Amino acid sequence: MDLFNYSRRETIEVNIGATPMGGSNPIRIQSMTNTATQDTKACVAQAKRIVDAGGEYVRLTAQGVKEAENLKNINAALRQDGYMVPLVADIHFNPKVADVAAQYVEKVRINPGNYVDSARTFKHLEYTDEEYAQELRKIHDRFVPFLHICKENHTAIRIGVNHGSLSDRIMSRYGDTPEGMVESCMEFLRICVQEHFTDVVISIKASNTVVMVKTVRLLATIMEQEGMKFPLHLGVTEAGDGEDGRIKSALGIGALLADGLGDTIRVSLSEAPEAEIPVARKLVDYIVQRHNHPYLPGADVPEFNYLSPTRRETTAVHNIGGDHLPVVIAARLNGTMDFRPPFMPDYVYTGRILPKALPEGMQGIVDADVWMQHSAEGAELSSIWPAFKGDQLPFLSSCGASLKFLFITYMGLNDEAIACLKYHPEVVLVSQSNHPNRLGEQRALTHQLMKEGLKNPIVFFEHYAESELENLQIKAAADMGALIFDGLCDGIFLFNQGEAINGQAVDTTAFGILQAGRVRTSKTEYISCPGCGRTLYNLESTIARIKAATSHLKGLKIGIMGCIVNGPGEMADADYGYVGAGRGKISLYKKKECIEKNIPEEEAVEKLIELIKNNGDYNRE
CATH class of the missing domain: 3.30.413.10 (Sulfite Reductase Hemoprotein, domain 1)
Incomplete structure (x- = not known):
């Protein structure tokens, strides 16, 4: 795949009622009701709210046969009122319920972890090869009749693997790993292929964003190796509510969408289901707008492992890079030191204003010419460091600071800059991008650094002009996701123009992104x-x-x-x-x-x- 230029993964089209997925169709948005499935009136009302908000599929749980049977009434009531949205039944533990639901909805989700396998006990069980094979035959014998029912009723299926409900059988062979999650899915997919059943969508989810991203990347690779082009449903389970749920979802889902993976998404928030839809829509729209962007001539390096990335090796400069946690840099261009624990940035950039005092433990960054002027005048600058722009590169060597910041773009990493950086390991790079696909350009920069053998730490500067905090959270998390999961992030510098969002909210978002990516914890x-x-x-x-x-x-x-x-x-x-x-x-x-x-x-x-x-x-x- 191309790490630097956006294009969607090629998939087959899956028929789901009157709203097909995959192929040339747009990325679909969906949610799930949280009302009791036997309460027809409540389910219909909530499904309508989801559709009115822009949802294109509505999922309902069916714990038993009674709930599955009532899906017929819910479907009929929606159609009577002109709502043609495809309904999806969510099934766990009981394959008989899936058989019933398939007659009344447009798609059925089954969970490989508990479709035939018994509920997970968290006990390590040993299986001989023959016992393991026997369990696979049980899956085949139970799953094939279900596929026949789906064929007869033109019902699609979703094979939905969850990290939290892998079977003890899979755990015994693969452990709690992405490989185990993928194999749990592939066991069922291979049966679908054997039976020539192609109206299949796959999801593979986790609440841990690192596990979720790594697993979906692996699944897409394994499917390609086996000649499968089934569409992908993306989501971060148990993402939470408020800013945490939005940042966590945008980080995980956005990292995969940015690589062209994903044909439908569900943003799982602990809120009213219809509240999920605008968040999902903003995320999808933000990613797909980079379609047909100007080409980026990036080149990946052999030491980068997309399926199992490790943190890029860097030389520690003070507390940045090396084995240090990623830092947070904040901007306070008016010099005001308005910060809120526990979201205290490590550094504050004040531009051309030399701060009079800094909060305890925090360090300052000012423009290089300002720093050098005050240094020449004998000012005390022990905790304040210079920031150079690209056109100031010739002056970098004349600055004696033991920590320097260099704002740079991918195209600015020319022969002169590379030669300079080889002599200046004390320089921390601040990656900038104005490209429509800023993720691709910032990836290209870091890969070029690796190609040149440069180990300078890199902080990603992400700038926006948002008036709504939710928009900032979604876009910044989506832009940072793959950079964090790829192991490229030594720090984040989040900047938002305008006064509609205060500096403290921007700081909180930056820390939230790092926590959602499991690289730095700052709160519960x-x-x-x-x-x-x-x-x-x-x-x-x-x-x-x-x-x-x-x-x-x-x-x-x-x-x-x-x-x-x-x-x-x-x-x-x-x-x-x-x-x-x-x-x-x-x-x-x-x-x-x-x-x-x-x-x-x-x-x-x-x-x-x-x-x-x-x-x-x-x-x-």
């Missing part, structure tokens, strides 16, 4: 599902209560899950978990271990806080 992380018809308690109000009580706990991960389908699995790397166990009942987890079951909902948040306190984690700062 919440792994919370968007809710569906299986949700067993009031998700939104519960999340708000838990956040209010725990948001000060830096570095802690808390899972808040509506039911057990993905609950224990997706929050496996969380420190604590809050999972719906029954109507109005909650189970609490520490890591993968269930500590207390069936707690009344009204007591559960306090019990969670008590559990955190008893384990000595409530006073983290």
Whole structure:
């Protein structure tokens, strides 16, 4: 694939009602209801709101045959009111339910982790080769009749793998790995190919963005090797709500869309389903506008592994690069030091203003000519460093600072700049781009550095002119996603023109992007599902209560899950978990271990806080 120039992956067209996916069709937007599927009126009303917001598919959960049967009534009511949106049934644990649902909806989602395999127990089970093969035959024998029903009813399917619900069988052979997730999917895809069933869409999701991106990249590669061109459904599960959900989703989904992967997306927010649609639309529109952009002559290097990237080797300059966490640089061009803990940038760029005082632990950056003038006048500049522009390159050698910043573009990395950088390892590059595909240009810059053997750290300067914070969050996360997952990021410098969004909000976004990419933690992380018809308690109000009580706990991960389908699995790397166990009942987890079951909902948040306190984690700062 071309890492530097945008084009969509070639896929076959899949028929899903009157809204086909893949091929030359646009990237589709979808969401999922969170009302009880037996409540026809509520499901129809919510589906309408999703469609009115711009949703092109609506998914509903079907826990049992009764719910699957009621999909017929929901479908009919929508059609009667002129809503022709394709409906998708979401099935777990019971293949009989999938058989029924396939008669009444346009697409059925099945989960390979629990379609035939029993529910995950988190116990390591041993399978002989013959036992493993026998399990595959069981999948084949149960799955083929379902495909026949789908053929008869012109129903498409989605093979939807979730990181949190891999079977113990897959875990025994592959472990909790991207390879295991891909194989879980491929087992079913190969049967589809054998049966000449092509109306298939694939999703492969995780709440961990690093796992999600790596796995989808691997899946696309394996499918290509096996001659498959099925469309991809993208999503980050349990992304959360508010700014966290938007940044996390845009980072993971955006990184894949930017590489041409993805034919439909669902942004999973712990909010009303219709709130997901505008976020998804903004993300898709932002990525696809780079279609037919001016060609970028980048060249990838052999040491870069797209499927399993590692952090680019750099020389540490003070606290930037090497093994240091990526830094955050903020802009305060008026010299005002208005920062908010815990989102205190490592450096503040003040342009042509020499700051009079800096917050404790923070360092300053000023334009090189200003720095050199004050240095010549004997000013104290021990924690303030010069920033050079490309046309100031000849003056770089005459500056004695032990840390220097050089703003540079890919086209500015000419022979003169390369020769200069080979003699100046103390220079940190600040990558700029005005290209329609800034990700491609910034990737090209870093690959050129690797080709030349240059190990200068690189900070990505991402500039915008947004008046709405949500737009900034989506665009900045989408632009930074692949750079972080590729291991190229030594820092982020986020800049937004205009006063509509204050500097503190920009700083928070920068830290949020690094945390969503799992490269730097600055606050509590919440792994919370968007809710569906299986949700067993009031998700939104519960999340708000838990956040209010725990948001000060830096570095802690808390899972808040509506039911057990993905609950224990997706929050496996969380420190604590809050999972719906029954109507109005909650189970609490520490890591993968269930500590207390069936707690009344009204007591559960306090019990969670008590559990955190008893384990000595409530006073983290």
